Amino acid sequence: MTAKKSANPRPLSKVATGIHGFDEISRGGLPRNRTSLVVGAAGTGKTVFALQTLVNAARRGRQPGIFVAFEEGTRAIFANAATFGWNLPALAKSALFFLDARLSPTVVQSGEFELGGMLAILEAKKRELGAAWIVFDGIDVLLALLQNPSAEIRQIHGLRDWLAHTDLTAIITAKMEGDTATPANYGFMQFMADCVIRFDRRLEQGIALRRLEITKYRGSDFSPGEFPLSFGPQGIEVAAPGSAAALLGASSERVSSGFGGLDSMLGGGVFRGTTTLITGAPGTSKTTLAGKFAESACRRGERTLFVSFDEGGERIRRNLTSVGIHLDAYLKSGLLRMYSGRTDAINPEEHLIRIAALLLEHQPRCMVIDPLSALAKSGALGSARAVGNRLIYQVRDHHVTAFITSLVEGDDPQAETTEMQISTIADTWIHLSYLVRGGERNRALTIVKSRGTRHSNQVRELVLSAAGPALTEVYSSGGEVLMGTLRWEKEAEERARKLQRHAEFTQKRRELRFAEADITARIAALQVDLDRARGELARYSSEDDARQASSKERKNKVLRMRGSDGAAAAVPGKRRGARISAKSRKHNGDQEPRRGS
Amino acid sequence: MARKRTKAGLTGAPVTTVVVMRLYIAGTAPNSVKAIANLQAICGRYLKDSYKLEIIDVCEHPRRALADGVLVTPSLAKVSPAPASNVIGNLSDTGSVLAALGLPAGAIE
Numbered sequence: 238m239t240a241k242k243s244a245n246p247r248p249l250s251k252v253a254t255g256i257h258g259f260d261e262i263s264r265g266g267l268p269r270n271r272t273s274l275v276v277g278a279a280g281t282g283k284t285v286f287a288l289q290t291l292v293n294a295a296r297r298g299r300q301p302g303i304f305v306a307f308e309e310g311t312r313a314i315f316a317n318a319a320t321f322g323w324n325l326p327a328l329a330k331s332a333l334f335f336l337d338a339r340l341s342p343t344v345v346q347s348g349e350f351e352l353g354g355m356l357a358i359l360e361a362k363k364r365e366l367g368a369a370w371i372v373f374d375g376i377d378v379l380l381a382l383l384q385n386p387s388a389e390i391r392q393i394h395g396l397r398d399w400l401a402h403t404d405l406t407a408i409i410t411a412k413m414e415g416d417t418a419t420p421a422n423y424g425f426m427q428f429m430a431d432c433v434i435r436f437d438r439r440l441e442q443g444i445a446l447r448r449l450e451i452t453k454y455r456g457s458d459f460s461p462g463e464f465p466l467s468f469g470p471q472g473i474e475v476a477a478p479g480s481a482a483a484l485l486g487a488s489s490e491r492v493s494s495g496f497g498g499l500d501s502m503l504g505g506g507v508f509r510g511t512t513t514l515i516t517g518a519p520g521t522s523k524t525t526l527a528g529k530f531a532e533s534a535c536r537r538g539e540r541t542l543f544v545s546f547d548e549g550g551e552r553i554r555r556n557l558t559s560v561g562i563h564l565d566a567y568l569k570s571g572l573l574r575m576y577s578g579r580t581d582a583i584n585p586e587e588h589l590i591r592i593a594a595l596l597l598e599h600q601p602r603c604m605v606i607d608p609l610s611a612l613a614k615s616g617a618l619g620s621a622r623a624v625g626n627r628l629i630y631q632v633r634d635h636h637v638t639a640f641i642t643s644l645v646e647g648d649d650p651q652a653e654t655t656e657m658q659i660s661t662i663a664d665t666w667i668h669l670s671y672l673v674r675g676g677e678r679n680r681a682l683t684i685v686k687s688r689g690t691r692h693s694n695q696v697r698e699l700v701l702s703a704a705g706p707a708l709t710e711v712y713s714s715g716g717e718v719l720m721g722t723l724r725w726e727k728e729a730e731e732r733a734r735k736l737q738r739h740a741e742f743t744q745k746r747r748e749l750r751f752a753e754a755d756i757t758a759r760i761a762a763l764q765v766d767l768d769r770a771r772g773e774l775a776r777y778s779s780e781d782d783a784r785q786a787s788s789k790e791r792k793n794k795v796l797r798m799r800g801s802d803g804a805a806a807a808v809p810g811k812r813r814g815a816r817i818s819a820k821s822r823k824h825n826g827d828q829e830p831r832r833g834s
Numbered sequence: 835m836a837r838k839r840t841k842a843g844l845t846g847a848p849v850t851t852v853v854v855m856r857l858y859i860a861g862t863a864p865n866s867v868k869a870i871a872n873l874q875a876i877c878g879r880y881l882k883d884s885y886k887l888e889i890i891d892v893c894e895h896p897r898r899a900l901a902d903g904v905l906v907t908p909s910l911a912k913v914s915p916a917p918a919s920n921v922i923g924n925l926s927d928t929g930s931v932l933a934a935l936g937l938p939a940g941a942i943e
Contacts, residue, residue: 338905341920345934348868348926353860354892354899354907361896379906 255293258475277436308375495529498708517669546611550575869908
């Protein structure tokens, strides 16, 4: 059997461990039917890694496994694993076999021993279960009993031979403190293993950082370097870098920022899948804006994740309620998930991993991180920046529309560019500040940038009320931006002036109306006078005609009576016509004075 | 108990109770072979006929070994008289084997 395996090597096949991140950096998991060695100091996560792999294999692959525990009893293992949702006791009844391989402290040792007996037991158990996996956890404890390096090497050889002729995929864990106390036999163990994973735990500015590194993988490519790991609800999670493929694709769908005022400033909202950064000093209501966004996402029925640092979800929920943002119902229905992390206890990378796990578990379409800058409080700023960047890329990889707040001391938004350096990768950047004037602080909102969209460059005043946040136009008067009471005063002043102007106008109109009526009346009176004058004029002129006519007739009569030559010369027709007109005027003159003239 | 043992050691009285033991071995593994030889020598010298020894090959009876809580081989278990005790290894250190079996240390020359 042994000869067959070594003489006829099969192409390397891998089995996924089901551990997020690890399968990515190992390009598929652990080598199938071969031995992997997990080394590291106490408390670095070796046992959890091995156990988790076994649990995943049993659950997902329906592959039974055997767990040989040299260090901890079965009961202790079950208790430790209870924090993860594995349900070990149930698995132990069917797919997993736990062998408590601790030697009783009362056992007396006399001379060298061998592992043959245990391997015979395991062989029988393997056949009974049909096991595909085996874990030897804490083999160093057993080997230490041998008290003899050459005896240890003999036993490791025996173990290797046994593993080689079985078709089990094995994980052996061994304690290894630092690089200084590395015993020679572990070097030999590294040689017998096809894959070696080193676990490490160190303190960085008082925060424990756990890391994992694949130091060897026979016949396979893997991601070199150390990768942060943390313990999530399902066990170990490794922070593997995301794939570059996610950079592709951009949505033109607009997502509401939470309220109309901001949406219209942003040209209709933010683009789906983009990241919006809200910066501001403490108390500029960054959380309120983020909360409004979360609420509107929930109202649309979109799964939402609210990540808060250093403030409990319960408090945030209560505080938001006071400004008219109600999240309770969505929390209850499960549409909204809240994650609150403390930055003084957990390092940034661990938060990153937990958030990554939540992204996978909750599958949100929208999310809030409030405030991301809190990460910089714990651990080194450099690592916090790296985490911030990775977090944003991760959120983008999941096509999640995110609102991320960042605390900036002082009013200069440019301070952010030196602190967390998120602003360069954020798609939209909203800055909130205080304007102090006339003895008040008022909140001002500015859109510093918004990629791919037209946005207002005006400063608006952010007004909070029980009905939620609202944006109002600010007054700019004489080059100064007026807000709050000053704005109100200015508005009141303007209103008073308007009222006064209106009153003045009404008054003027009334006066003009009077003047108009007066003139019209006068025109009417004058018309009467005019008519009278005309009548008089007509009468006078007709009387004058009559008088002239009668004086001519009289003259003619006199001439005729005197028999003058002048009378003979007069034309008889003319004389006759004149007589007629004179006659008619005599009769009708008073009744129809105009007709005659 | 300690007092009784001390008394026996002082008087050098022969052990009259029968010691029941089990030796778990793994086939013909070197240490298993050594253990059988070492144990037989000890018994022949200190227990004469007042002992019962069962030798169990774990490779043939893995379930039995598992039930008895045996992991490494060779492994010697004293079943009676009480208290029960266990010794692992090839039993080359006679002193520790005798102590584990509750035999007087003074019996050794």
